[in-house]
Amino acid sequence: DVKVTQSSRYLVKRTGEKVFLECVQDMDHENMFWYRQDPGLGLRLIYFSYDVKMKEKGDIPEGYSVSREKKERFSLILESASTNQTSMYLCASSLVGGKQTQYFGPGTRLLVL
Amino acid sequence: TQLLEQSPQFLSIQEGENLTVYCNSSSVFSSLQWYRQEPGEGPVLLVTVVTGGEVKKLKRLTFQFGDARKDSSLHITAAQPGDTGLYLCADFSSNTGKLIFGQGTTLQVKP
Numbered sequence: 001d002v003k004v005t006q007s008s009r010y011l012v013k014r015t016g017e018k019v020f021l022e023c024v025q026d027m028d029h030e031n032m033f034w035y036r037q038d039p040g041l042g043l044r045l046i047y048f049s050y051d052v053k054m055k056e057k058g059d060i061p062e063g064y065s066v067s068r069e070k071k072e073r074f075s076l077i078l079e080s081a082s083t084n085q086t087s088m089y090l091c092a093s094s095l096v097g098g099k100q101t102q103y104f105g106p107g108t109r110l111l112v113l
Numbered sequence: 114t115q116l117l118e119q120s121p122q123f124l125s126i127q128e129g130e131n132l133t134v135y136c137n138s139s140s141v142f143s144s145l146q147w148y149r150q151e152p153g154e155g156p157v158l159l160v161t162v163v164t165g166g167e168v169k170k171l172k173r174l175t176f177q178f179g180d181a182r183k184d185s186s187l188h189i190t191a192a193q194p195g196d197t198g199l200y201l202c203a204d205f206s207s208n209t210g211k212l213i214f215g216q217g218t219t220l221q222v223k224p
Contacts, residue, residue: 004155040122042201042214043156058211090155099144099205102212104155 004105019078023091030096032074037088081112117215125221134218136202143205150199192222
């Protein structure tokens with residue numbers, strides 16, 4: 001069974017804190033993605049990576065950075081959390097190539113106070 | 114930029130009823146996907162439709178792709194509480210190759 005896991009299901013942080021969200025996949029997928037999900041807005045792509053140490057900005061990268069040191073692990077970093085980053089964060093992975101199925105983790109619900 | 118509009122946004126029905134949800138695109142679909150996201154979980158792919166006029170069935174779920182490839186529908190027959198969740202349509206952008214999501218339809222099926 002394919003598996004994408006995320007380090008936390010729920011997180012509560014204070015404004016200004018540095019936040020790390022981790023994602024691990026066991027399918028040897030090349031591509032990994034970070035989305036945020038907000039009511040009425042669907043999923044919006046923050047960053048993605050198509051190889052180790054490679055990253056590309058998605059549609060809403062401001063306020064976020066990412067790290068991919070190993071193929072199976074993709075981290076999302078909020079350098080200085082703000083209240084407007086309160087959201088559900090979803091990680092996904094897929095094989096390389098166009099139009100591949102993306103497999104999602106269960107999500108991390110982040111609350112920034 | 115391609116926009117995907119889903120309707121209705123919310124739907125609350127009784128067990129056993131039928132329902133249809135819709136996904137419309139501002140431009141021709143490249144490769145439309147339907148996902149279901151159960152409460153507390155990530156989205157899971159249900160089906161991919163590519164060809165205009167295509168119809169796919171998955172047990173009680175019927176997916177239809179418009180002839181012009183700009184609209185799609187998902188019909189559920191005899192809904193069950195287990196069908197409760199957020200239904201998302203998504204398409205691969207022909208410009209960027211990335212997935213673009215609609216805002217989703219939240220379905221609640223009451224026993």
